[in-house]
Amino acid sequence: MATDMDEAAAGLFDSGGKALPEAWRDTTGALAAGEIGRLVYSYSIVGVRSRAVCSVLSGLDLAFTGAKSRIAAWLAECATRGFRVSDTGTVMLGADAKTSGSLADQLNRASMITTELTAALEDATVADQRAAQALTGIGLTELNINGEGDINADDLELHRDRILPEGVDTGLEIIRKTMPLDDSPTVQSTWWDGLSGTQRDMYLKTVPLEIAGMAGISVAVRRHLSEPERGYDRLKLLEFARDHWDDTSIDWTHTDSNCTNFVSQAFEHAGLEQKGKPGFLWRWDEDEWGHARKKFLFFDFGDDYSNSWGGAQQQHDFFVSQRAQIIDPVNARPGDILYVTNEGTTGEIHHTALVTGVLPNGDILYTQHSDSAQNLSWNGRLPYTHVQGGTQGVQIVRVTETW
């Protein structure tokens, strides 16, 4: 439905919003174009809102999957041990208890499993309640959200900047809620083992840092997330994004544009080696990426940067020239770079961000700096940028250190 709304808005914008002012140039034509514009905004808003709802439901779906896995793992152990489980979730010793060990040990185990089953059910219930609450709030938002009496660009912006992130945040919160984040490593390991390959992949893409932070998750899984063979640690990249997305102390002071500088700093933090160093008169070559202290005799001019460090197009060109992979957006993973292009005009890359998650519904989440924001929804913003800011494109790039 979100896609249908986006298409309706884009179609109406292309055929009406753009064509009408050309075809009908007088005052009445402007009024007609105004009405078509209101309709375009309305469809766009419904599309953005539907995406927010999708994010909540997508989170709930994975949360239930995780909760089921937890419950299934404990029920499997009950079956192995010959324990009985009552309708209310209480675990009792069965007549045919099959395992060895003292009665006290068995009773303790049964009690522990009862607690775990209850916790899993409670978490799933809380997730359901939270999702319902979000749906009632987000799903039924007024199109005219700013209450000015007209549906316009402000309403669309408010939906993009407030309602959409709310949906994404709720989806992520629900997923985390049903994960055994605070449980013992054994419980975490049992939970992970109970997931299918597809479900594990969803968790790795949606909440990679939470998965890596669980003590019960194996070194192999953590290594899979880090991908050290790429020459840097992708988990550290994500940690940097999480810890510094709103940290102005890392900004350049001579410009407001720090998006690419932020991504470069994240890669440096993650261990990606600089390439090259400034030559004569502190000139950097195009195939270099890095920074160095600019000193001359007693004078210290501070850090000097290659163009590829802070320029979006230049950074993209540098990485791609060093054999970085250009990834189909449907295969995006946390740790990839998201470059935004002006498809409608020059085709130039004008913005850089880090992919920090991919929701189970395929929505790419990205984190950016100046304007600072965490886990923005790309799929949700794309139609907005099409209607509001000219056609925008995306390029996903996966860096490997080849130098």
Add this chain to the structure above:
Amino acid sequence: MSIDMNWAEVSSVASNIREQTQAVISRLNAGLEDVGSTAAETTGLHTSAALMSCQDAWARELGDLVRRTMIAADKLDDSAMSTEQAETENTLAAQALQGLL
């Protein structure tokens, strides 16, 4: 007040809008049915009740949007036709006037 309209273009815009809206209507109905099915499959959950409320509200809202879009397309067509008629009449009047002179 002078009219500055390419009536053929405006009529074409109206047709495009109507065509696109009609294409969207069937897909929206399917989407709303999906929402209802999901809600029905998850009966008993809090989310199910919330989804049902959303489905009702969205059906009303989208119905209103589609209706307004169709009305806008009709009005564009009406304006295009009026302008075409006025242009034709003006042309005929001008030709008649030329014949008189």
